[in-house]
Amino acid sequence: MTEIQAGTGAAGVAASDQVPAIELDEVxxxxxxxxxxxxxxxxxxxxxxxxEFFSLLGPxxxxxxxxxxxxxxxxxxxxxxxRLHGQDVTNVPPNKRDINMVFQSYALFPHMNxxxxxxxxxxxxxxxxxxxRQRVGEMLEIVDLVxxxxxxxxxxxxxxxxxxxxxxxxxxxxxALLLDEPLxxxxxxxxxxxxxxxxRIQREVGITFVYVTHDQxxxxxxxxxxxxxxxxxxxxxxxxxxIYERPATKFVAGFIGTSNLLGGVVRAVNGASAxxxxxxxxxxxxxxxxxVAEGDxxxxxxxxxxxxxxxxxxxxxxxxxxxxxxxxxxxxxxxxYAVALAGGAEITVxxxxxxxxxxxxxxxxxxxxxxxxxxxxxxQ
Amino acid sequence: MSRVRAxxxxxxxIFPGGVWLAxxxxxxxxxxxxxxxxxxxxxxxxVFTWNWQSYVDGxxxxxxxxxxxxxxGLAATVIQIIIGFPVAxxxxxKGGRHKSIYLFLLLLPFLVSFVLRxxxxxxxxxxxxxxxxxxxxxxxLPDDFRILATPYAVIGGLAYNFxxxxxxxxxxxxxRIDPRVLEAANDLYAGKFQTFLRVVLPLSLPGVxxxxxxxxxPASSDYVNASVLGGTSTTMIGNVIQNQYLVTxxxxxxxxxxxxxxxxxxxxxxxxxxxxxxEDVLExxxx
Numbered sequence: 149m150t151e152i153q154a155g156t157g158a159a160g161v162a163a164s165d166q167v168p169a170i171e172l173d174e175v176x177x178x179x180x181x182x183x184x185x186x187x188x189x190x191x192x193x194x195x196x197x198x199x200e201f202f203s204l205l206g207p208x209x210x211x212x213x214x215x216x217x218x219x220x221x222x223x224x225x226x227x228x229x230x231r232l233h234g235q236d237v238t239n240v241p242p243n244k245r246d247i248n249m250v251f252q253s254y255a256l257f258p259h260m261n262x263x264x265x266x267x268x269x270x271x272x273x274x275x276x277x278x279x280x281r282q283r284v285g286e287m288l289e290i291v292d293l294v295x296x297x298x299x300x301x302x303x304x305x306x307x308x309x310x311x312x313x314x315x316x317x318x319x320x321x322x323x324a325l326l327l328d329e330p331l332x333x334x335x336x337x338x339x340x341x342x343x344x345x346x347x348r349i350q351r352e353v354g355i356t357f358v359y360v361t362h363d364q365x366x367x368x369x370x371x372x373x374x375x376x377x378x379x380x381x382x383x384x385x386x387x388x389x390x391i392y393e394r395p396a397t398k399f400v401a402g403f404i405g406t407s408n409l410l411g412g413v414v415r416a417v418n419g420a421s422a423x424x425x426x427x428x429x430x431x432x433x434x435x436x437x438x439x440v441a442e443g444d445x446x447x448x449x450x451x452x453x454x455x456x457x458x459x460x461x462x463x464x465x466x467x468x469x470x471x472x473x474x475x476x477x478x479x480x481x482x483x484x485y486a487v488a489l490a491g492g493a494e495i496t497v498x499x500x501x502x503x504x505x506x507x508x509x510x511x512x513x514x515x516x517x518x519x520x521x522x523x524x525x526x527x528q
Numbered sequence: 529m530s531r532v533r534a535x536x537x538x539x540x541x542i543f544p545g546g547v548w549l550a551x552x553x554x555x556x557x558x559x560x561x562x563x564x565x566x567x568x569x570x571x572x573x574x575v576f577t578w579n580w581q582s583y584v585d586g587x588x589x590x591x592x593x594x595x596x597x598x599x600x601g602l603a604a605t606v607i608q609i610i611i612g613f614p615v616a617x618x619x620x621x622k623g624g625r626h627k628s629i630y631l632f633l634l635l636l637p638f639l640v641s642f643v644l645r646x647x648x649x650x651x652x653x654x655x656x657x658x659x660x661x662x663x664x665x666x667x668x669l670p671d672d673f674r675i676l677a678t679p680y681a682v683i684g685g686l687a688y689n690f691x692x693x694x695x696x697x698x699x700x701x702x703x704r705i706d707p708r709v710l711e712a713a714n715d716l717y718a719g720k721f722q723t724f725l726r727v728v729l730p731l732s733l734p735g736v737x738x739x740x741x742x743x744x745x746p747a748s749s750d751y752v753n754a755s756v757l758g759g760t761s762t763t764m765i766g767n768v769i770q771n772q773y774l775v776t777x778x779x780x781x782x783x784x785x786x787x788x789x790x791x792x793x794x795x796x797x798x799x800x801x802x803x804x805x806x807e808d809v810l811e812x813x814x815x
Contacts, residue, residue: 222711242714249715255708259730268726269716316716 167234168195169324169356170202170219170247175228177214188214190380191228196324196358196373201350203359203367206377207403215377216326216360220249233323243272248317249326253333254309256301262288262312263297269320287319290349307338314349324356331366343369364404368392376400393451398527401449408455408495409527410469411447414440421521422446427490429461430469433521440526447527452498454523457485457509458516466518471495473513485509487517564783574779582784590768590785594792597765600679601748604686608694608743609736611687616695616735617728620702631699635692642689646756649685650676653757677759685753690746694739701735702728737804745793765789 177189189211196202204212217223218230221242230238237245248269257265266287270280288294291311301309310330317325327346331339347370350357361367367374368388375385376399384396395401401409412424412432422440424432434448450467462468474494475486485497495517509515564582568574587594619630637645652659653675663669675681705728713723751766758764765785772782 220715222714241719242711243717243719249712251708251712253706253708255706255712257709257712257727259727268713268718272717272722316712320716 166197168231169198169200169233170194170196170358171229171231171234172215172219173229173231175215175218175225175230177211177218177223178226187380189218189225192377192380192382194375194382194385196356199354199356201347201357201359201370201372203361203371203374204377205361205364205367205374205403206383207362210377211380212360212362212377213328216249216328216358219324219358220247220326221245246322247324247326248320248322249328250310250313250317250330252328252330254301254313254330256309256312256316258301261298261300262293262304265301265312266315266319268316273320283319284315287315290318290352291315306334307342310334310342314346318349318353318355321353322355324358327357327359329361330359331361331363339366346370368404376403378403393523394525395449395527398447398449401525401527406452406496406498407449408452408493409447409449410493410495410524411445414442414444414446417442422526424448426469432467432469432524433465434467434524434526435522436526448524449527450519450524452484452496453482453500454519455495455497455517456519457487457497457499458518459509459513461516462518465521467521467524468516468518469495470514470516473509473511473515476509476511485515487515560783560786563779564787566780568780570777570779579780582780583788586781586785586788590765593763593765593768594789596762597748597789598792598796600683600686600754600762600764601744601750603683604690604747605694605740605744607683607687608691608739612691612694612739613698613732613736616698616702617732620699620705627703631696634695638692643752643756646685646689646752649681649688650756653681676757677762679758679762681757682754682762682764685757686747686750689750689753690743693742693746697738697742698732698735701732701738705731733804740800741797745797748793749789 172192172194175189175192176187179186179188192211192215194215204215206212214223218225221237221240221244225238228238229236232245232247257268260268263284266284267280270283275283285294288297291314293308293311293315296304296308299308301312304312310333313330330346331342334342343366346357359367359370368391371388373385373387374391376383376391378399384391384400386394386396391400392404395404395407398409401407410424410426410432412426414422415425416423417436417440418433420435420437421433422436424434424446426432432448434446436446440446456462456466461470469489471487471489473485474488475484477484477486480501482501483499485499487495487497489495497517562576563574565576565578565580566574567577567579567581615634619627619634623630651657654660655674655676656664660669660673660675664671664673675684709731710723710727713727718726748764749766751764751770754762754764754767755770769782769785769789772778772785
């Protein structure tokens with residue numbers, strides 16, 4: 149634990165032999181609301197690595213913002229410990245923590261121009277004037293605001309204000325930057341542009357970013373790792389690919405992207421996979437971990453784009469189910485099919501409009517849906 | 529048709545207020561201006577003669593009272609800022625769910641008439657009254673100590689009577705401050721005092737500015753406090769004007785003095801607004 153070794157594991161995964169930049173240890177936050185104790189955060193443990201782009205993702209009220217505010221120091225945990233670089237900062241006020249925050253609505257100082265906003269933190273830290281000038285100038289260059297130093301926040305567009313907020317935090321060279329839904333107020337085009345910008349800036353400055361969002365595509369695009377939160381707890385903590393491909397819980401499967409849920413009784417167990425009984429001509433094989441016995445009910449998830457739709461029964465080792473097309477939606481780059489199974493479940497299938505797409509199922513057609521067994525996951 | 533109506537609507541909206549101001553402000557002001565340049569007396573009537581002498585007389589005979597009025601008004605305003613700011617700050621930031629109750633309590637004394645409140649101050653501050661009597665009895669104060677008829681009583685009364693007009697605009701300015709802006713300052717290494725100095729105070733200045741305008745002007749031209757709480761050495765220009773109108777019945781001098789006071793206050797306001805009312809001041813304050 150105290151030993152710091154060089155070299156990390158797979159990119160983006162916090163190596164366990166390094167002191168994490170940010171650590172939450174069994175953190176609980178309780179509020180008293182109308183005489184009742186409400187738990188906003190119910191025991192969250194996280195370790196965020198140095199230089200990592202880490203996202204807290206979840207619906208509103210899941211505890212992600214409260215968790216971030218405890219890292220920043222605006223809230224004190226009811227129980228548990230917050231550590232920054234191994235040091236216990238649980239009761240340290242925000243102005244004594246070496247981390248900065250980008251607020252949801254930017255919270256720029258309305259009475260100061262861009263330059264004074266950005267220089268605020270450095271002045272409080274009593275950095276010499278010459279160095280302040282140099283660092284603020286450099287930072288305004290990074291966020292592309294040179295020439296707008298004298299503007300007031302309200303004379304600027306949302307995207308520009310956003311960049312001022314970012315510069316105001318980053319200019320202090322904090323050891324970690326917290327971002328609370330920073331792109332929420334921007335329109336789609338600008339948001340996508342800023343996602344790429346943020347990622348670029350993070351690479352350039354090499355600072356740990358903790359990003360709070362309810363937008364799953366934002367989290368998937370930018371993050372090294374994501375903690376999906378629900379109801380005050382972390383449901384899954386993994387890289388974007390794993391979160392998307394292998395959702396650990398039903399909540400994660402439903403919250404991230406579109407996913408299909410299929411339930412069935414185990415007919416046979418073959419080593420690490422189970423064969424489920426669905427319709428008479430269906431064959432669904434799913435990899436399972438741990439003890440699953442014949443007769444158990446297992447729920448599995450499979451992503452719409454992993455499924456192939458065909459009018460003839462496919463061969464090979466694929467999982468396959470039979471159903472009836474109930475809806476076809478043309479979405480430009482792909483078609484979305486809704487297929488009703490005999491058991492009542494409805495499966496969504498995305499099919500690319502590639503040049504060699506030959507299948508053209510119509511509403512009412514009987515079709516076969518098939519997928520590689522390793523693309524489906526049993527849920528806990 | 530509808531375009532004509534749309535063009536006329538703004539004028540229709542200001543018409544009632546415009547007529548009101550024309551009848552009750554513009555006309556009396558013009559009459560007063562004319563009166564200040566007339567000569568004569570009540571018995572024989574006044575004639576318009578471009579008589580500037582009233583202005584000269586007014587300034588030579590009563591410049592002491594004019595200066596005293598401005599000094600008292602300023603002193604009362606400063607006291608109101610010192611007393612009022614913490615009150616406004618406390619209600620805005622610590623008032624929680626009961627903000628409106630606290631604001632109501634602040635305004636509660638003002639449901640009683642202005643003159644009556646001042647007279648009750650006279651009662652409280654009288655030489656052997658509720659406040660000074662017991663203190664003199666136990667020997668804490670000498671027997672000849674008094675507050676009434678001193679400048680302290682008049683300035684105190686002025687500060688008290690116009691306090692809500694100072695607190696309310698300051699409260700509005702403080703209330704509008706986004707708490708996240710304060711968190712941002714805290715996040716950017718500013719402690720409580722620095723956050724107050726660099727963020728809260730500059731953002732409250734527009735409220736203080738409005739409060740000063742709303743209290744300094746009526747306090748400087750007030751005559752009730754000086755006549756109820758003051759003595760012969762605390763006469764303000766308001767008392768002189770009242771006396772000239774009602775007792776001496778020298779209408780031209782009274783009008784000339786009113787105009788002089790109005791001109792001085794307007795000049796003061798313009799200078800003040802020019803110096804403090806611009807946004808540059810906020811930026812300077814933020815450094």
